[in-house]
Amino acid sequence: MKIVHIDSSIAGREATSSVLAKAVVDQLVSGQQAQVHYRDLNQEGLGHLTDEVFSGFQLDANQRNEAQQAAAKRSESYIAELKDADALVLAVPMYNFSTPSTVKAWIDHVARAGVSFTYGENGPVGLLNVKKAYVVSTRGGQYAGSAFDHQSPWIEQVLKFVGVQEVEFIYAEGMAGGNAEQAVQAANQQIAELA
Numbered sequence: 592m593k594i595v596h597i598d599s600s601i602a603g604r605e606a607t608s609s610v611l612a613k614a615v616v617d618q619l620v621s622g623q624q625a626q627v628h629y630r631d632l633n634q635e636g637l638g639h640l641t642d643e644v645f646s647g648f649q650l651d652a653n654q655r656n657e658a659q660q661a662a663a664k665r666s667e668s669y670i671a672e673l674k675d676a677d678a679l680v681l682a683v684p685m686y687n688f689s690t691p692s693t694v695k696a697w698i699d700h701v702a703r704a705g706v707s708f709t710y711g712e713n714g715p716v717g718l719l720n721v722k723k724a725y726v727v728s729t730r731g732g733q734y735a736g737s738a739f740d741h742q743s744p745w746i747e748q749v750l751k752f753v754g755v756q757e758v759e760f761i762y763a764e765g766m767a768g769g770n771a772e773q774a775v776q777a778a779n780q781q782i783a784e785l786a
């Protein structure tokens with residue numbers, strides 16, 4: 592089993608989303624042989640996408656300058672980890688109704704025309720072929736299913752766009768109120784029941 596495991600909370604490995612995502616990975620692996628690619632997006636030093644980097648993605652490798660080569664190499668390593676993975680486990684707290692900006696920067700390095708998606712006769716076709724993404728989303732308030740949740744719909748759309756077949760969300764909501772303990776318990780219950 593091949594798993595890509597990504598944390599994004601600025602609170603690091605102690606963050607609730609990181610702890611729950613680790614529990615998902617342990618549950619998926621449970622005794623099987625597994626190859627787990629782990630990344631904490633806070634340690635990646637990924638900047639915002641720039642014109643230089645984006646233009647470099649379109650060039651042949653031998654035409655790229657040094658910075659473009661480094662960015663393309665990094666992007667290609669993210670894509671290679673995901674290609675044909677059985678599972679992506681993504682820990683993502685809600686920040687300002689959406690994701691941490693590191694998640695957006697990571698997606699900007701993963702979603703590349705001709706590399707991770709292409710356009711077919713019937714529209715876009717994802718090329719990554721990841722069987723399933725488990726997205727662990729922690730939130731201070733309660734947003735799932737509401738018009739103010741600008742995180743889950745985008746994550747689901749962009750992951751499917753690059754070829755993730757199925758996306759399951761595991762929420763721990765209301766973490767800022769008195770609901771934190773029950774929210775984590777419910778998330779752990781959902782994780783325990785994952786196939």
Ligand SMILES: Cc1cc2nc3c(=O)[nH]c(=O)nc-3n(C[C@H](O)[C@H](O)[C@H](O)COP(=O)(O)O)c2cc1C
Nearest residue numbers: 600606607608684685686687688729730731732766
């Ligand atoms: C910069 C920042 C922005 C946040 N914005 C929101 C928000 O828009 N909605 C919300 O419900 N919680 C928001 N929160 C609260 C976090 O989502 C919440 O504390 C969550 O439990 C953090 O999860 P973690 O322990 O996995 O980092 C924000 C927290 C931070 C640090």
